[in-house]
Amino acid sequence: MVRRILSLIVLVWALGFAVFVVGLPGPAAPQETDGIIVLTGGENRIDRGIALLEAGQAGRMLVSGVNRTVRPVELAEQTGAPERLFDCCIDLGQEAVDTRSNGQEAARWVRENRFTSVRLVTTDWHMPRARFELVRELDDGVSLLADAVPSDPSFMQLFLEYNKYLLRRVSAIVGL
Template identity: 40%
Template sequence: MTLPPDQDSAEARRAAPRRRRGVVRAAIVVVFALGFLCGAVGFVGFLSQLRSGELKPASKADGIVVLTGGSSRVADAIELLAAGYGRRLLISGVHPTNGVSDISRTLPDSQRLLTCCVDLDRSAVNTRSNAVETRRWAHERGFRSLIVVTSNYHMPRAIVELSYEMPDIELIPFSVIGDKWRDEPWWTSGPTLRLLLSEYVKFLAAEVRVWLAEIGIDLMPEAGDTADTRKPATASN
C-alpha cells in the first residue's frame, strides 16, 4: 500500500534522526576499536623492549646511574661499579633523610666504594627529575657515557627521559629483573599486569611530553608521577 505524500514525508523525517544516530554510534564504535587496537599493538611493542634476564653491559662507561625505587637496583649498580664498569656511581632519588651510612649498613662489603666513588642525589622525586639531576651530575664530571640501572619495566621510560635531557651522552641500559618477574609469567599475575599497564601509560605520556617539548611546548610532569614516593635507598631499593 502506498502512503499519502504527507505521511511518507513525515516517516522520512522521523527516520532521518535514527539514521544519523546510527551513523554516530557506528563511528564511535570504530574509533574505540581502532584506539584499542593501536593501544594493544603499542603495548606489545612496549613489552618487546623489556628484557627477561640480566645481561652485563656490552661495554664500560664513564659513570653509572641507578634510579631508586625497585628491587635490588642499588646493589646491582654497586656490583657494576666494583667490577669496573664505571668510575663513579650516582644514586638518584635517595630519600632526604638517607646518607651513605644508611646504605652501607645493608651493603657492608661496599663501604670503601660508597665512601670514595658514590654520589647521592636527594633532589629527584620522579623519572623526569632523575634525568635532570643525572644530566647535571654527568656534565659536571665531563662524562660522555653512562650505564643506566633500573627495573626492566621502568627502563623504556627512563631512557626516553634521559635521552631527552642528555642527547650528547651515550646511554647503556642495564635492566634489573625483580624476583616476581622471575618466579611467574607476567600475564598470570594481576599485580604485575597492572604494573605493566600503568608503566605503559606513563611511558606513552613521557614520549608525548618529550615530543611536545621538542617542538617548543614544555609541559609539567604527569600528576601521578610527581608525588614524593621515595623510599630509603637500601640494597633492596
C-alpha cells in the first residue's frame, strides 16, 4: 500500500513537471497596460521591458530587485536606453531580494501608482512562480498580463524551478 502511494506521488510529480515544461509561457501579444514590472535576474528581461516602454505599451516601468548600489544612469548605460526614460518613466525597486519580495515590492508600486493593469516581464521558466507571487499581493481588480522572455534553460534549472514553485504553492496553502 505504501509503495503504491509513493508511486502515485512520483507519477503525479513527473506529470506535473512535464506540464510545467511543456506549458512554459512565451511573449505576450501587444497590449497596452498601465505599467510594466520587470524582475531582475535573467538575460533580456530589462531589454524587453524597455522595448515595450519605448513602443508605448505602458507609460511607466518598475525594475524590481535592483542592487541598492545601482543608479539609474548606470542602468541606462548598461542597457543602452536613453537616460530620459529613466528620468520620466522607469523606477528602480531596490528592496526585493527574492521572488516573494519582488511580488510585494511590485504590488506596492502598483498601489502607489493606482494602476489597474500591469504587464509582468520575467524569464519563461520563472514566470509561473513570479506570477503566483504577484497575484497573491495585488489588490482585487488589477489585471496582470504575463510576458515571458524566451530562454534555453537546462534540465537542472527547470527541475529546481519546478520544485521551488511546488514548495511555494504548498507553503502558501499552509499560510507561510
